[in-house]
Amino acid sequence: MTPESRAAEFDAADPLAGYRERFTLPEGVIYLDGNSLGALPKDTPAALTRVVESEWGEGLIRSWNSAGWFDMASRIGAKIAPLIGAAPHEVIACDSTSVNLFKLIAAALQMRPGRKVVLSEPGNFPTDLYMIAGLEAQGLAERRLADRDKLAQALDGDVALLMLTHAHYKTGALHDMVKLTRAAHEAGALVLWDLSHSTGALPVDLNGIGADFAVGCGYKYLCGGPGAPAFAFVAERHQADLQQPLTGWFGHAAPFAFSDDYAGAPGIDRLQCGTPPVLGLAALEVGVDLIAAIGVDRLYGKSQALSEFFLESVMAHDVHLELVSPPRSTDRGSQLSFRHPEAYAICQALIARGVIGDFRAPDVLRLGFAPAYLSFADIAAAARHLAEVLAWCEWQRPEFHQRAAVT
Amino acid sequence: MTPESRAAEFDAADPLAGYRERFTLPEGVIYLDGNSLGALPKDTPAALTRVVESEWGEGLIRSWNSAGWFDMASRIGAKIAPLIGAAPHEVIACDSTSVNLFKLIAAALQMRPGRKVVLSEPGNFPTDLYMIAGLEAQGLAERRLADRDKLAQALDGDVALLMLTHAHYKTGALHDMVKLTRAAHEAGALVLWDLSHSTGALPVDLNGIGADFAVGCGYKYLCGGPGAPAFAFVAERHQADLQQPLTGWFGHAAPFAFSDDYAGAPGIDRLQCGTPPVLGLAALEVGVDLIAAIGVDRLYGKSQALSEFFLESVMAHDVHLELVSPPRSTDRGSQLSFRHPEAYAICQALIARGVIGDFRAPDVLRLGFAPAYLSFADIAAAARHLAEVLAWCEWQRPEFHQRAAVT
Structure with missing residues (x-):
């Protein structure tokens, strides 16, 4: 079973799935940075x-x-x-x-x-x-x-x-x-x-x-x-x-x-x-x-499920990155962070693919899982993008090494 | 010549008159509180x-x-x-x-x-x-x-x-x-x-x-x-x-x-x-x-003209209030303040007529003249309302003595 099929099952069973419609999420973007700036509620x-x-x-x-x-x-x-x-x-x-x-x-x-x-x-x-x-x-x-x-x-x-x-x-x-x-x-x-x-x-x-x-x-x-x-x-x-x-x-x-x-x-x-x-x-x-x-209890449940599913999905793609977040979901917040010497460029390569996470100096790729508006399909797709960026060494492209004012 | 006719002449000659259209000003309101909260620019x-x-x-x-x-x-x-x-x-x-x-x-x-x-x-x-x-x-x-x-x-x-x-x-x-x-x-x-x-x-x-x-x-x-x-x-x-x-x-x-x-x-x-x-x-x-x-120099010129014209207009109506602002326009900011033991109720009576100034404890009626969006016609009308509120003792009405949370 691919991560994508698993995701479809999870999304179908997710009691919070309907809340995604309450937020504006740009076309073609998988937003894993709600821990830095949360998405726009449609009522705002x-x-x-x-x-x-x-x-x-x-x-x-x-x-x-x-x-x-x-x-x-x-x-x-x-x-x-x-x-x-x-x-x-x-x-x-x-x-x-x-x-x-x-x-x-x-x-x-x-x-x-x-x-x-x-x-x-x-x-x-x-x-x-x-x-x-x-x-x-x-x-x-x-x-x-x-x-x-x-x-x-x-x-x-x-x-x-x-x-x-x-x-x-x-x-x-x-x-x-x-x-x-x-x-x-x-x-x-x-x-x-x-x-x-x-x-x-x-x-x-x-x-x-x-x-x-x-x-x-x-x-x-x-x-x-x-x-x-x-x-x-x-x-x-x-x-x-x-x-x-x-x-x-x-x-x-x-x-x-x-x-x-x-x-x-x-x-x-x-x-x-x-x-x-x-x-x-x-x-x-x-x-x-x-x-x-x-409700925060339902959000917490989904938050844990999302990050666990992300780990499961990258494993399915045979990606091995150093996890700097605690491995047990009960020991961490709603995010997963990975250490890699090229974390900055990997983050930029993901952004170019529409997967927005962030980089935290000097070497951390940080992916946040805002449970109010992310789907399990987002997670499966993000994991696949990450696997491809790494497998194809996409992060080596020079444009992904240019630093902006705020990173 | 009434204050209203003088105002019409001033407005016709006012180089800043056109800027009034750049602000939202509610129907039926003469807003003399721009020194507390400025009006909404239409571009905002x-x-x-x-x-x-x-x-x-x-x-x-x-x-x-x-x-x-x-x-x-x-x-x-x-x-x-x-x-x-x-x-x-x-x-x-x-x-x-x-x-x-x-x-x-x-x-x-x-x-x-x-x-x-x-x-x-x-x-x-x-x-x-x-x-x-x-x-x-x-x-x-x-x-x-x-x-x-x-x-x-x-x-x-x-x-x-x-x-x-x-x-x-x-x-x-x-x-x-x-x-x-x-x-x-x-x-x-x-x-x-x-x-x-x-x-x-x-x-x-x-x-x-x-x-x-x-x-x-x-x-x-x-x-x-x-x-x-x-x-x-x-x-x-x-x-x-x-x-x-x-x-x-x-x-x-x-x-x-x-x-x-x-x-x-x-x-x-x-x-x-x-x-x-x-x-x-x-x-x-x-x-x-x-x-x-x-431009601040043009705003200052109009600010002085507005407050001078207000004083002239209330005099024309034979209103005598104790001015606590400096009498010379070069000695004061863009406002006129008057002391009256019933300043709170007078302020409320004016608000009921659509003339929004404010009260500053314990006994000051404060009228601000934001030069970017006020007309001389506003000033003439405000002076007339003030004269009527005082002449007719309108401020004695009980409803004008009820205090709100923020005054």
């Missing part, structure tokens, strides 16, 4: 047209009240909450992942006076590590990196915060959130989870594991559009005392009292800073609504 | 549709290169630059005004070791004052407020930064940028100008006056849409040494090298933090293109 253009032409164009300033712009950040946060095991009032959609990391790292440092260390692992997503640098230059933080098997040992009395990404951006390897959260708490430290590569593809139970803080991305599996607003989670028990340094007017208890003195809003709204980006939030809301309607 | 919906349906929907991740998403922040910054007397490489469009204030306040503090005071005035726009609070709680800053006539005296050897808003949000009163910038520099302090209520309505010459830093808003006179990205200016002479604490991956010298260590980009890009908000930037670019095409 109309939602944006309504917000732009009717709410902005006709409603103008009145729409802050009449169109609910004022509450968008917390309304969308509440919709993200069930995807990550949070209560609705514990999540807010605002700013970028990077800016939200800054707020929460700084808040954690303020909650653990006398401790300055932020512990993470080398090779964490760059912006997570970089956001410590600014606080370090201000004399407020000290970065400590430990390999993932040495993290527990590195949790000493100087550590204010353990900050990790649940699903590793490059390999997809998952951290044991339960164990690490417990270890951090036992050491007197707080925990901040970056859920950028998890949210909308695999279930997370922030309150179940007793997490303190989390952030995540709006433009990957949540399909919020390029540069979509991000989200942040603060456990209810920390909200009353939380001090974050980006004390802008939208995080004020009474923004329109126009007083000279800052007083943080009582709940999660305290995490807001400037005026909310209404257009970006409007697009994000469509993606979140759609992903939430499908 | 099509631009957003292109970005959403073609660049995101069809181009997907490839659009970071092929559609120029990667350079949007600096490209739009370069277009804003001539409006504020800056060089193209000194301005970038990113984050919110609040977040940009934080970056630049913190950067200034790092450039003046031993000095912790950020000097501003009471009653400055709230978020400007609030953004000092977060740094104060971190022990990095000390806020000092002095009334505008005492600012020069308050500039002692402890002041790291003088931070002021050029055109006051509530009264429109302008600061003397030349004199205050010089005074700050003589005291060894740096200067950060908030141009939110200036950019696109009146000329500013940042390099002519030797300013160090500036920020400004994208959703007022620049017509970038609700919650549009803001902009930031750093004088070229400070760019090489600038350290700002929001050290995200898009401010890195090589974001896609994915190294563990932060190294700031060489120029203004160092001010970026997270992934740029592409949808918001796309809308902002349309507004900036249109305002730049009209």
Whole structure:
């Protein structure tokens, strides 16, 4: 039985197959990069047209009240909450992942006076590590990196915060959130989870594991559009005392009292800073609504099935690539990454064939399996393309070695 | 001669009259709140549709290169630059005004070791004052407020930064940028100008006056849409040494090298933090293109003529309200503000008649004159409505005293 026939059977039995029609997917493209930028929900253009032409164009300033712009950040946060095991009032959609990391790292440092260390692992997503640098230059933080098997040992009395990404951006390897959260708490430290590569593809139970803080991305599996607003989670028990340094007017208890003195809003709204980006939030809301309607447990099941089927299909073509993702689907996010010295050129050769994955320096080919809109037929076809690119040494063509600005 | 006949003459002679057609303005509305949320340019919906349906929907991740998403922040910054007397490489469009204030306040503090005071005035726009609070709680800053006539005296050897808003949000009163910038520099302090209520309505010459830093808003006179990205200016002479604490991956010298260590980009890009908000930037670019095409000097001329004509018109109706804006048009931004104990209800009564201004607590009625799309006929009609609301005590109706969430 060929991978293609197997795929036909899987697609026929897939309860999520119908959701593919809810997304715009370009003709001739197999999109294995939804973990970098999620596909466009078909409802998004109309939602944006309504917000732009009717709410902005006709409603103008009145729409802050009449169109609910004022509450968008917390309304969308509440919709993200069930995807990550949070209560609705514990999540807010605002700013970028990077800016939200800054707020929460700084808040954690303020909650653990006398401790300055932020512990993470080398090779964490760059912006997570970089956001410590600014606080370090201000004399407020000290970065400590430990390999993932040495993290527990590195949790000493100087550590204010353990900050990790649940699903590793490059390999997809998952951290044991339960164990690490417990270890951090036992050491007197707080925990901040970056859920950028998890949210909308695999279930997370922030309150179940007793997490303190989390952030995540709006433009990957949540399909919020390029540069979509991000989200942040603060456990209810920390909200009353939380001090974050980006004390802008939208995080004020009474923004329109126009007083000279800052007083943080009582709940999660305290995490807001400037005026909310209404257009970006409007697009994000469509993606979140759609992903939430499908449901994260079903998405996770399909995600695992897709990646397992990809591995099975490349094996059927006798392709042997070094897998840098964990071999067991329960140990990884919704992606498979392979190491090859010519990963860049292989990625370009695949793109030329319409199979869009991505390359992560220096030598990783990363293929993401967004379960909301991929079919098993996509997977079978992608595996065949990869096999041909390798078998025919197609990646050796000079045009596949030219580097673009963003790779 | 009635205000209406005078208006007809002015409109006939107005070289900018034709630009009104480039904006969507709702039927039956006279919009005097473009200083809070600028009107929708008619080209914006099509631009957003292109970005959403073609660049995101069809181009997907490839659009970071092929559609120029990667350079949007600096490209739009370069277009804003001539409006504020800056060089193209000194301005970038990113984050919110609040977040940009934080970056630049913190950067200034790092450039003046031993000095912790950020000097501003009471009653400055709230978020400007609030953004000092977060740094104060971190022990990095000390806020000092002095009334505008005492600012020069308050500039002692402890002041790291003088931070002021050029055109006051509530009264429109302008600061003397030349004199205050010089005074700050003589005291060894740096200067950060908030141009939110200036950019696109009146000329500013940042390099002519030797300013160090500036920020400004994208959703007022620049017509970038609700919650549009803001902009930031750093004088070229400070760019090489600038350290700002929001050290995200898009401010890195090589974001896609994915190294563990932060190294700031060489120029203004160092001010970026997270992934740029592409949808918001796309809308902002349309507004900036249109305002730049009209030209800030012509906009300023019309802005002055509109506010002078409003004052003349209300006088013709024998309306006597306490003007809290400076009486001379050269001393104020593109707005007129009036104090009245019933300002809130008067504002509501005007809105019920289709004249949208706004209320600023506790007792100010604020009318903004966005010169790109208002006609003199609008002004004459607005003056007549105001006269009638006052003469007939229309504001006494109970429904005009109900407060909404955002006022």
